[in-house]
């Protein structure tokens with residue numbers, strides 16, 4: 001089909017096309033004539049097809065109405081009257097991406113698939129969901145996903161619960177969420193960016209069903225819609241499909257302009273955030289400055305500012321952090337740009353500071369910035385950082401997010417506000433123009449204009465509070481008690497009945513007739529063969545080399561894996577920390593900043609990590625590695641060799657201050673990650689008792705490593721020097737060709753690999769040691785939060801053997817029993833049971849109001865699976881979605897990681913094929929057998945709960961030990 005401007009196809013008028021050379025695409029813009037729905041298609045060679053519909057949604061309060069809409073419109077629609085079509089799709093489609101997002105000013109519903117029929121099915125379900133959700137005629141989903149009252153009996157205590165309600169409580173456990181939300185409130189008092197689009201936990205209950213309905217009626221209309229298509233597709237079928245949904249709607253006027261905020265400079269604002277009751281309050285203030293910045297369509301300024309933040313504060317040695325850290329005025333500094341909105345802003349944050357010194361700190365920030373404006377920025381750094389930004393822009397590595405999805409989001413950055421959707425895809429000229437400006441003083445003038453002389457400017461001080469959490473809980477209890485006290489007996493009976501109805505509805509299964517409305521693929525659509533992975537293993541100068549011949553757009557990804565299987569526990573503890581110092585400390589020839597410039601200017605990426613591998617099936621072996629990853633363009637191969645030489649062989653471990661700062665920041669960063677994503681850490685902790693691999697993994701990355709960091713920080717002032725010497729000696733031992741495996745992704749270049757080898761030593765290696773698992777533990781860790789995370793882990797190889805059908809079982813439990821019992825009924829934001837090919841099985845909950853209750857649910861998982869097997873529930877869909885999730889869309893850099901994990905686990909193409917066949921031919925008998933194994937394994941396995949004090953204490957004697965995380 002050839003498109004021409006002015007063509008009319010299924011009600012769509014083609015307006016224009018525009019070539020987008022930087023992403024090798026042509027953009028086609030179309031308008032639906034009857035109601036003005038706006039559409040772009042990025043015609044690109046990508047077999048993964050993307051569809052997204054976005055509505056401009058402008059919050060006018062903190063109730064999170066659009067977030068609740070986002071969740072609840074996916075709970076059944078006119079054409080698909082099942083409880084949760086979204087979950088049914090997760091259970092049964094080939095989708096490579098399926099989710100929905102609430103942003104500060106828009107709500108977006110994207111789907112991606114490589115299967116044409118599946119893609120059309122997904123679009124049908126999503127279009128019906130957003131335009132004809134059952135939630136606008138039946139308040140059930142609003143209550144479940146938003147908020148509702150819970151009452152066990154007429155005398156009982158009144159509570160409030162809901163999925164979004166708990167999700168946002170989890171989000172607000174992070175002091176940074178509180179901080180950014182307050183900054184936005186101060187910076188944007190007159191437009192929608194001052195409100196919390198996700199919903200503030202204390203204001204979510206202010207939303208009424210009527211308010212919810214009004215928001216849907218006003219904003220979820222084709223006249224307010226932007227639709228993005230990306231990739232190779234049957235466009236005619238697509239436009240016809242959309243036509244069938246849009247046809248009934250006439251054009252309406254949607255008043256959704258976002259006025260730019262006129263500059264404001266309110267007085268300094270003071271707020272509190274929660275810390276643990278036993279935590280030290282000393283030096284725990286967050287001091288922040290915010291600046292209102294450019295418009296959405298000032299793309300060059302946007303890129304310039306992002307480089308500016310890096311020059312000013314990208315590393316501890318950058319001017320701003322250096323000034324503050326040197327005087328010990330804060331423990332960590334961040335300086336960030338928030339974009340993707342009509343009006344952007346910047347935030348400076350000094351973390352863990354003494355509030356009494358706030359004026360000194362704020363003055364020092366100003367002086368430092370003035371000094372930079374006057375005496376000039378580091379132009380070398382500007383060049384390097386621009387190079388690096390250009391590399392990542394070209395690389396387009398979005399991890400597991402398909403490119404089409406990211407392009408869809410990017411196009412909205414201008415398009416949503418009436419701008420040109422193509423504008424964000426042109427960047428060659430911008431990089432050229434910015435480079436030319438470096439030496440003219442433009443960046444210094446830009447700094448002056450945006451930061452020093454900017455009249456749109458706020459100051460925020462956040463103080464720690466040990467009582468805030470308890471006070472909030474007490475206030476919530478009082479509010480609920482007062483609400484209940486104001487009710488008549490009849491009203492209480494009504495609420496009780498409403499809650500019982502909610503529970504009854506949640507327990508109700510969809511009928512076969514309802515389920516039959518959903519489009520589905522058949523197992524016959526799924527190829528028997530697993531897609532081969534292009535991997536070769538060869539040897540260069542005696543060193544094993546894994547080669548992945550992926551298409552990488554000319555980029556080479558190189559990983560150096562140094563085996564650590566002979567290291568003692570205490571050496572491993574150090575390695576996990578000092579690996580983070582490499583590339584961040586000065587070297588023989590470079591200061592920290594010079595080294596950063598070398599790395600950023602010449603390599604796209606330099607990452608140090610400490611993964612742990614084991615052969616599939618082995619519970620007793622573990623092979624920890626120290627891994628250096630670099631990504632580079634061909635012209636920088638010699639630079640990469642020189643930099644590896646410099647960092648691996650010439651890092652200077654004598655600056656104890658620099659090391660201490662990084663140590664403290666690493667500890668703080670890990671604590672924050674545990675508070676916001678405790679499920680992963682709780683799972684890692686319990687897994688440490690089931691296999692040696694997981695035990696070492698936990699030691700290197702989990703709560704054990706946090707304990708090491710906390711302990712080391714306390715004694716570093718006295719034993720830092722000794723430690724520094726240990727690090728240096730250990731690194732010399734580790735960087736040996738005798739320990740090395742190389743992995744290269746992209747074009748093979750043996751000479752390059754030889755050059756890399758030529759800079760490495762060959763210190764001898766000890767014999768691999770035995771690693772012990774740790775004893776089974778049942779433990780709780782208290783964090784300052786209102787919610788928690790629960791986890792249990794087992795390994796199937798303990799009593800039998802991993803087979804592909806175990807993954808199907810995991811999919812059934814995750815989207816069936818666990819989803820319903822823990823998310824829908826329990827109100828936890830997330831839950832799941834995952835099984836890996838090495839037999840590792842983890843059950844977790846995420847942002848869970850009641851981990852104690854969830855632990856009880858975990859125990860019934862085996863029975864739930866047997867109930868499924870005994871019932872009529874359809875199995876094929878689960879098989880299809882399990883297979884789709886076992887072969888996700890991955891970026892070239894992820895392909896490199898996958899290659900290494902296949903190689904070190906000894907998993908062959910034949911193993912992968914066998915796993916796929918086992919998945920594809922899973923029977924109810926397989927599942928039944930798995931359920932008994934699960935029961936047996938769970939009986940003696942460990943438990944870990946990370947959560948707020950009340951949530952952990954409610955677990956009672958399910959836990960043997962409870963300690964504070966911080």
Ligand SMILES: [Zn+2]
Nearest residue numbers: 067071164167
């Ligand atoms: Zn959500």
